Amino acid sequence: MLRIGSRTQLTRSLLRLGLARSFATCSYHLQTTARIDPNAPSQPFGIDKTIEHNTRSETNRLAKTGKRFWNSSGVFFNSKTKNYEIQLDGKTLRTPLGFPLALPESKQQLAYLVAHEWTNLPNISVKSSALPLTELASRAIDLDRKDQVAEAEREKAENVIAVEDLKVGMLRYLDTDTCLIFAGKKDCDGKLRVKQEEIYPPLIKECEEFFTTFGRKNQILEESEEITLRSLDCEKDGLRGNTQDHKTQELVLRWLDELDIFELVALEKTVLTTKSFLCGVSLLRSNVSDPARMQSVFQVNKDTSDAFWYKTVQEIIELGNLETIMQTGEWGEVEDTHDVEQRHWLRSLASAALVSH
Template sequence: MLAFRRSPIPKLAYLGVRRFSKTVFSCNRLANISSSGGDKTVEHNIKSETNRLSKTGSRFWDKGRVFHNHSTGRYEIQLDGKTLRTPLGLPLTLPESKKQLAYLIAHEWTHLPKISLKSSALPLTGLAARAIDLESAGNQKQSDNDGGEEMLAIEDLKLSMLKYLDTDTCLIFAGAKDCDGKLRKKQEELYRPLIDEYNDFFTQYGLSRNLLKENERIELKFLDCEKDGLRGNRQTLKTQQVVVDWLDQLDIFEFVALEKAILTTKSFLCAVSVLRSNVSDESRMSDVFQLNRNSKDFFWYKTVEEIIELGNLETILQTGEWGEVEDTHDVEQRDWLRSLTSAALLSH
């Protein structure tokens, strides 16, 4: 499979605004985020239903349901009449725009398999809880500036995410002889149009935000192993600035969905593709996710299966040639499908 190329520790402050120690901290902490969307650096000593399940692995509720609180206009996920709480002890409530997500989370708790009571079986709960906790932690730090480090700050997470664009799976082309030449051929077929699309997407975004001059264009840097050997890949400062500004436009649910997709695919472009293909708000699609497209009829779209093919291309080619390794490739494929589907539903 394509190696999961983890972001190298930067030698200098990234974007000229972070010190070396802070950026190293960001990269290391991002790697601690669990596959269910939570952050293992958070101490789970707070009394909440999510923490209780994580610690005991036993069912302590009978029924799960969604309650629409008309006074707040939010949907509450309840267990036996009590509002479910996140790992940080916050009520798991969702805005009216997330009605579908609320019912899907209630469904997770209602139909949790009795033979495997693990928090990993609640992917949507984990992602929604992370969004709520992350937003709350960010707001608290802005208000009291206590310097707590229980949860990595959103601004640090943005810089950590950005590092994946340097080592993006879809920006690294294999040698001509890898997999008897089949891999490079398929990469040329799939990756070139993807790179062209995102060059145009981020160029149009940069122009719309006056981050680029009229004659400037974003050109994503890629690594060609046939010519470049093992040298590193690094996006330009201008590209970094445009992409970080785009990240600033995401709401907290879109942000956590992007984070989940990046950690699954090790590809920033694949992760952005999940959002661009699944956000349902038409105004946000036009202003944030499809701004390089003239109309809805021409929106750029990829299915989850197509995104998995982009991010896991080498493994897919190898299993097609040699067959699956039992309990390895099939499990990995299901994990990718579950993770990216969860991210898509969170951003919807």
């Protein structure tokens, strides 16, 4: 069983939590001016405060009251819009910004799963976090339609990050990616480093090959050029920062432009949970179901479906949370801490996988 918990090694904690938010942010802004407006107000990546306003929507009502206020839920296919609408007591749900919670025809499975969430919420006090699929689907709709908010309610949409800023924010995690940082050789009696050297290099090599092939096929890279991801070795590098080169950053941003809004939201959820852009890429490559998109966007370096890069949710959890897994395996779990975090990781990544499917 995978064991999830908090990190105790000071060096890696500083690198993965502190430097990932400060050093990498500063260095990235200096290197990607072509994609960032220096005069635009900054918005913190991953923070969405739309739930805090008073727009009349069911998601806001649940967040404020914490009580069940409906009898039944279901899915209605709107033949005019070709969307699946999730309904409570016959009325279409609304997102935090007040848009109909309506999913495209290709997301039929997700629509029924969202309805299932509302059907099975208990009558006791609940939080909106008990609806992870609803949260991700609503975020995708609000991100995609924030510019359509009525002028009188424009202020409510200002707390929703712009899609372009969302892409840049996710890319910052590639600088100090969890899977690009190798622990000291004495951490966890040396066992952590051994396991990292077993599972991280294959992931790094695969992602380098993937982005190199994508760059060449889209005329971003010459045939002689290839992507090399920079890693950080705590044994010899100490607390220095880690920054990917400008060509890598621009190419990955170009790949992000290929993703639809649901894939972007799934990627964001995975990156925020694992602190790893590579884990997010692996989740999308393993779960997007459209054959054409798999070949043109997610498996460009593979010739046949048998060779597709694939990782289960549990394998991605191991990649993103290896240090804690090693620690709790060595010293045991703390009740009501590690088990709760374990469920949080599994719920977050499984939800992201379903939304991207």
